[in-house]
Amino acid sequence: MTTMIQVENATKSFTLSYQRSLKQTVLAKARGRKTHDTFNAVDDVSFTVSAGESVGLMGLNGSGKSTLLKLISGVMRPDSGSVMTRGRIAGLIATGTGFDNNLSGRENLYLNAAILGMSRAETDRKFDEIVDFADLGKFLDTDVAYYSSGMKARLGFSVAVNVDADIFIADEALAVGDRPFKRKCKKRMDEIVKSGVTMFYVSHAPGAVRNLCDRVLVMESGRLAFDGDVEEGIHFLHYDEGDDSGEDDGLGADV
Numbered sequence: 001m002t003t004m005i006q007v008e009n010a011t012k013s014f015t016l017s018y019q020r021s022l023k024q025t026v027l028a029k030a031r032g033r034k035t036h037d038t039f040n041a042v043d044d045v046s047f048t049v050s051a052g053e054s055v056g057l058m059g060l061n062g063s064g065k066s067t068l069l070k071l072i073s074g075v076m077r078p079d080s081g082s083v084m085t086r087g088r089i090a091g092l093i094a095t096g097t098g099f100d101n102n103l104s105g106r107e108n109l110y111l112n113a114a115i116l117g118m119s120r121a122e123t124d125r126k127f128d129e130i131v132d133f134a135d136l137g138k139f140l141d142t143d144v145a146y147y148s149s150g151m152k153a154r155l156g157f158s159v160a161v162n163v164d165a166d167i168f169i170a171d172e173a174l175a176v177g178d179r180p181f182k183r184k185c186k187k188r189m190d191e192i193v194k195s196g197v198t199m200f201y202v203s204h205a206p207g208a209v210r211n212l213c214d215r216v217l218v219m220e221s222g223r224l225a226f227d228g229d230v231e232e233g234i235h236f237l238h239y240d241e242g243d244d245s246g247e248d249d250g251l252g253a254d255v
C-alpha cells in the first residue's frame with residue numbers, strides 16, 4: 001500500500017510572551033522574571049496514512065489539530081522530526097487567503113486556482129463546474145470586496161474541491177456557509193472519499209467523522225493519544241455520551 005502521509009516524531013513549538021509591551025518585558029527581565037514560555041503544540045507525533053484512507057483528526061480545543069494540519073499541508077515546518085507527503089494536496093485550509101479584494105470573483109477564481117497549483121488550461125476546463133458549485137450568480141464579475149464572508153468561503157471551497165488532488169485536507173471550522181451550501185459540501189466530500197483520494201479531516205462532529213472516515217486520530221495536549229477505529233476514537237474522547245451522540249450533519253457543525 002502506498003504511503004501518502006508520513007509523520008515521524010514531528011514536534012512544533014510556539015513561544016508565549018507574558019508581557020505585552022517592551023517596557024513590561026524590560027522590567028520583568030530586570031526583576032529576574034520569566035518573560036516567555038515555550039510549549040509544544042505538536043509533540044513528538046508519528047503516524048502514516050496510506051493511499052485511499054480517510055482519517056478523522058479529533059481532539060479538544062487547543063490540542064494541536066490545526067497545527068498538525070499546517071505541518072501536513074506545508075504551511076509550517078516541524079522544529080524537529082519530519083513530515084512527508086506524496087502528490088498534490090488540496091483542501092479546505094485557510095480557504096480564500098489568496099483572495100484579492102480589488103479583483104472580481106472570476107479573477108479571484110483563477111488566482112486561487114493558480115495558488116492551489118492548477119494551470120490556466122485546467123482552470124478553464126473546470127471553470128463552469130466551479131462557478132456552478134459556488135452559485136454566485138450575477139456576482140461573479142463583482143469585486144470580492146463586496147462579497148459577504150459566506151460568498152468568499154463558497155468561492156474558496158468551490159475551487160478547492162475541484163482540484164484533482166492526491167490528498168484532500170479539510171478543517172471543518174473553515175466550512176462556513178449556509179445550510180444548503182454545507183449540505184452540498186458534505187456531498188462533494190463524500191464523492192472525494194469514494195473516488196479514492198486520501199482524506200485528512202479535522203472535526204469535532206462525531207456524525208461527520210462516522211460518515212466520512214475509516215480511522216480516527218485523537219490529539220491531546222499536542223500528543224497523539226489515540227490512533228485506530230472510528231467508534232473507539234469517538235468513545236476515547238467521550239463524544240459518544242449525552243448530547244454529543246446526536247447525529248449532527250457534520251461539515252461545519254458548531255465548534
Ligand SMILES: Nc1ncnc2c1ncn2[C@@H]1O[C@H](COP(=O)(O)OP(=O)(O)OP(=O)(O)O)[C@@H](O)[C@H]1O
Nearest residue numbers: 014015041059060061062063064065066067068173
Ligand atoms: N502561531 C501560534 N503562536 C503561538 N501559539 C499558537 C500558534 N498557533 C497555535 N498556537 C497554540 O497552539 C496550541 C494548539 O493550537 P491548535 O490551533 O493547533 O489547536 P486545535 O486543536 O486546532 O484547536 P481548535 O479545536 O480550537 O481549533 C494552542 O494552545 C494555541 O494557542
